[in-house]
Amino acid sequence: MLDWRAIPYFAGVEANGLAQLQAAAHRHTFNAGENIFAEGARCAGFHIIADGLVRLYRVNSEGRLHTLSLLRAPSTFNEVAAVDGSANPFNAVAVTAASVYVISHNALIELMATDRALLNATVRALARLNREYLERLEDMTFRTIPSRLAKLFLHDATYGDQICETPSQLTQEEMAAILGTTREVVGRALRNLLNAGLLRKQGRYFAIVDRAGLQMLAETNEVPASTRAPELKTP
Amino acid sequence: MLDWRAIPYFAGVEANGLAQLQAAAHRHTFNAGENIFAEGARCAGFHIIADGLVRLYRVNSEGRLHTLSLLRAPSTFNEVAAVDGSANPFNAVAVTAASVYVISHNALIELMATDRALLNATVRALARLNREYLERLEDMTFRTIPSRLAKLFLHDATYGDQICETPSQLTQEEMAAILGTTREVVGRALRNLLNAGLLRKQGRYFAIVDRAGLQMLAETNEVPASTRAPELKTP
DNA sequence: TTCCGAATCCAACAAAAGTTCCAGACACGC
DNA sequence: GCGTGTCTGGAACTTTTGTTGGATTCGGAA
Numbered sequence: 120m121l122d123w124r125a126i127p128y129f130a131g132v133e134a135n136g137l138a139q140l141q142a143a144a145h146r147h148t149f150n151a152g153e154n155i156f157a158e159g160a161r162c163a164g165f166h167i168i169a170d171g172l173v174r175l176y177r178v179n180s181e182g183r184l185h186t187l188s189l190l191r192a193p194s195t196f197n198e199v200a201a202v203d204g205s206a207n208p209f210n211a212v213a214v215t216a217a218s219v220y221v222i223s224h225n226a227l228i229e230l231m232a233t234d235r236a237l238l239n240a241t242v243r244a245l246a247r248l249n250r251e252y253l254e255r256l257e258d259m260t261f262r263t264i265p266s267r268l269a270k271l272f273l274h275d276a277t278y279g280d281q282i283c284e285t286p287s288q289l290t291q292e293e294m295a296a297i298l299g300t301t302r303e304v305v306g307r308a309l310r311n312l313l314n315a316g317l318l319r320k321q322g323r324y325f326a327i328v329d330r331a332g333l334q335m336l337a338e339t340n341e342v343p344a345s346t347r348a349p350e351l352k353t354p
Numbered sequence: 355m356l357d358w359r360a361i362p363y364f365a366g367v368e369a370n371g372l373a374q375l376q377a378a379a380h381r382h383t384f385n386a387g388e389n390i391f392a393e394g395a396r397c398a399g400f401h402i403i404a405d406g407l408v409r410l411y412r413v414n415s416e417g418r419l420h421t422l423s424l425l426r427a428p429s430t431f432n433e434v435a436a437v438d439g440s441a442n443p444f445n446a447v448a449v450t451a452a453s454v455y456v457i458s459h460n461a462l463i464e465l466m467a468t469d470r471a472l473l474n475a476t477v478r479a480l481a482r483l484n485r486e487y488l489e490r491l492e493d494m495t496f497r498t499i500p501s502r503l504a505k506l507f508l509h510d511a512t513y514g515d516q517i518c519e520t521p522s523q524l525t526q527e528e529m530a531a532i533l534g535t536t537r538e539v540v541g542r543a544l545r546n547l548l549n550a551g552l553l554r555k556q557g558r559y560f561a562i563v564d565r566a567g568l569q570m571l572a573e574t575n576e577v578p579a580s581t582r583a584p585e586l587k588t589p
Numbered sequence: 590t591t592c593c594g595a596a597t598c599c600a601a602c603a604a605a606a607g608t609t610c611c612a613g614a615c616a617c618g619c
Numbered sequence: 620g621c622g623t624g625t626c627t628g629g630a631a632c633t634t635t636t637g638t639t640g641g642a643t644t645c646g647g648a649a
Contacts, residue, residue: 177492179492179496180575181574181575185492185496198481199485202481203481203482203485208485208488209488231477232470235467238473238477239473242437242466242473242477243438245481245484246433246434246437246438246480249434249480249483249484249487250434250438250440250443252487252488252491253422253443253444255491256487256490256491257412257414257420259495259534260494261414261418263635264635290595290596290597291596291597292596299494299496301637301638302596302597303598303637303638303639304635304636304637306597306598307599307636310599323596338415339415340415340416498606499606525625525626525627526626527625535607536607536608537627538606538608538609538628538629539608542606542629545629558615
């Protein structure tokens with residue numbers, strides 16, 4: 120069961136407003152792998168994840184994927200389209216079987232018109248989303264792939280809220296989609312972090328060895344010399 | 355003189371509300387090159403450009419610049435920090451001498467609490483900003499530099515509203531800052547677009563020859579074969 | 590167990606982007 | 620007209636990223 124009060128978006132909205140939101144929401148269930156809505160399609164409304172894991176992503180003309188977020192309950196998505204009523208800005212797919220509440224654009228606008236707390240919450244949520252996107256934009260502009268990978272492992276503010284699975288449990292393919300590159304490149308970067316002594320293998324996955332080193336790498340694009348492992352190859 | 359009704363952000367706000375906004379605003383003037391506010395500093399409030407050209411940018415640890423927008427009157431900036439009261443998400447500098455009205459975070463919050471139209475306008479503006487950032491993010495993720503350059507010249511939705519100077523009047527240095535790269539790379543890309551017959555030189559600057567070709571390049575990262583100029587070098 | 594598909598590892602190569610350097614062109618103020 | 624600083628053109632080189640292809644490991648289903 121979904122505890123509506125636990126949803127960060129609705130912090131500040133009174134019981135009365137919550138009840139109205141619940142009344143306006145329609146519940147949908149999706150099988151693993153099923154599409155929830157498509158980028159560019161008519162606004163699908165405001166979505167609340169009650170259960171399951173949801174991926175938001177975009178695809179380019181050559182078919183490469185960019186995962187914007189991996190979200191699990193309780194969280195919300197598609198706020199932007201829900202608010203302006205235009206096309207969905209990304210695709211959404213259920214990674215696992217998922218249960219989702221949907222509030223239509225019109226219903227949300229109507230509720231925001233009567234419930235000031237909801238309107239305020241929306242403003243806050245949009246501002247927060249803006250900051251997140253800007254952070255991601257700077258990552259793509261300034262950081263190398265090893266640096267972005269380190270940041271992903273640190274699970275910091277940028278990715279922490281949006282991408283919920285710990286990176287150590289993601290496949291290289293999934294990490295690549297999140298970082299906006301290809302699996303091979305992620306594999307190489309992982310090997311480098313391993314050799315540099317920042318990560319170590321733990322079974323199938325990776326564990327953090329040197330958090331400070333990862334932080335340094337995330338911030339400066341450089342592996343700190345003090346923690347770098349000695350070269351193995353002799354010329 | 356600034357015509358407050360001409361500011362897109364305030365579309366829908368009534369005369370009464372506009373008067374209150376004007377009363378809350380403080381006018382500041384800046385010389386060419388003068389800093390308006392700094393990234394990370396305490397929230398500088400909501401800014402309205404009455405006159406002049408303003409650059410919003412970020413800097414990375416190595417000192418490279420990323421120009422997020424080049425704005426001229428009438429337009430607004432720093433909405434996000436003005437709304438959530440946190441640190442400014444970027445630097446702002448007056449490119450030319452500029453005159454700017456500033457409304458503090460507290461004043462804006464108060465006005466939004468009494469003026470529903472202003473609150474709605476803020477929601478719309480934040481949604482629009484979100485879409486712009488997402489578009490830019492995808493540009494950085496998926497497009498090559500020639501492709502981004504073509505998009506800049508096409509002056510399309512992504513850059514059209516935010517970056518007001520026509521690209522043909524920007525220096526290579528400025529284009530590089532907008533695209534998130536370096537001057538040399540922009541120079542090379544420009545030469546390629548020239549050789550491919552998509553642009554031509556017009557005095558100091560460039561003019562568009564083949565708009566469809568630029569569009570194709572912007573969308574697919576490929577220079578269309580039909581318009582490509584014959585190779586000059588023979589092996 | 591055996592087989593199968595998914596995920597990984599690794600090497601070699603290709604392409605894109607970043608760096609360094611220097612030579613001209615041009616605009617502007619003196 | 621003459622320097623001076625900004626902007627541009629372009630070559631040569633390095634690094635990073637993307638691509639290809641094959642070998643290997645792993646876990647679960649038959």
